[in-house]
Amino acid sequence: MTQETVISVSLKAYLQLLKKNEIKKSDVARSEHFARLIISKLGEQTITSVAYRNAVNLMLNSIPDMYRSHASTVARELFPFLTSDFKSVALLMSTGNYRGIRENCEVLFDCNIKSIDEMLKITEVAILSERESAIHSRYLSYLSTLGIAQQAIHTRARLSKAVMYLTRNIDLDNKSYSALLDSMLPLFSLEETKKYLVSIAREFYFFLNEDINAPAQAAASFEKSNTTISKQPQQS
Numbered sequence: 001m002t003q004e005t006v007i008s009v010s011l012k013a014y015l016q017l018l019k020k021n022e023i024k025k026s027d028v029a030r031s032e033h034f035a036r037l038i039i040s041k042l043g044e045q046t047i048t049s050v051a052y053r054n055a056v057n058l059m060l061n062s063i064p065d066m067y068r069s070h071a072s073t074v075a076r077e078l079f080p081f082l083t084s085d086f087k088s089v090a091l092l093m094s095t096g097n098y099r100g101i102r103e104n105c106e107v108l109f110d111c112n113i114k115s116i117d118e119m120l121k122i123t124e125v126a127i128l129s130e131r132e133s134a135i136h137s138r139y140l141s142y143l144s145t146l147g148i149a150q151q152a153i154h155t156r157a158r159l160s161k162a163v164m165y166l167t168r169n170i171d172l173d174n175k176s177y178s179a180l181l182d183s184m185l186p187l188f189s190l191e192e193t194k195k196y197l198v199s200i201a202r203e204f205y206f207f208l209n210e211d212i213n214a215p216a217q218a219a220a221s222f223e224k225s226n227t228t229i230s231k232q233p234q235q236s
Contacts, residue, residue, distance in 0.1 A: 009186035010081040199225040
């Protein structure tokens with residue numbers, strides 16, 4: 001995707017998240033205005049912490065003092081969407097706080113992921129803890145009972161591991177998990193592929209929570225899914 005497209009889908013995801021969090025319509029509209037101002041100040045620059053901070057400062061200097069507090073909040077919230085920083089988005093939703101614009105993004109694997117292929121490469125080399133391995137193995141055992149193609153099992157195994165990796169150090173609940181998924185979706189250009197990820201994530205959620213009835217609950221979710229699992233979509 002071009003940077004213009006990335007910015008467009010990131011802004012859309014941010015606004016959808018505000019609406020899901022039951023933010024007032026007037027506040028959402030104002031937040032969108034400030035977000036678009038920041039984006040206009042960025043222009044065609046590559047999105048780095050330095051470039052973003054400069055754009056934010058230009059934006060803040062262009063608006064009345066009474067709006068700067070709200071605009072600063074928007075600036076803190078928007079940044080992880082623009083850089084595909086999934087963990088910060090989920091943390092923002094689960095706690096209402098954000099850790100701030102990070103200076104050393106490159107030290108964190110998941111800070112600036114630009115594509116689904118890049119995300120999968122990063123998470124595939126990640127070493128799972130003993131607990132994570134047990135959870136993932138339980139999910140793989142469940143997949144073997146579905147009677148789906150081996151290629152589909154492989155794809156679901158890769159995507160579920162990526163989801164597990166990105167939920168590390170997050171207090172997992174429905175809201176933070178939904179936020180994490182919303183922030184991942186802009187990496188996929190095809191609607192079919194987005195639905196495929198959501199269907200996998202819904203099933204895997206029961207295993208992540210170590211629900212004793214996870215296989216049965218996941219199977220019920222599998223049956224309700226609108227995605228044809230045996231015909232997996234392209235990863236794009």
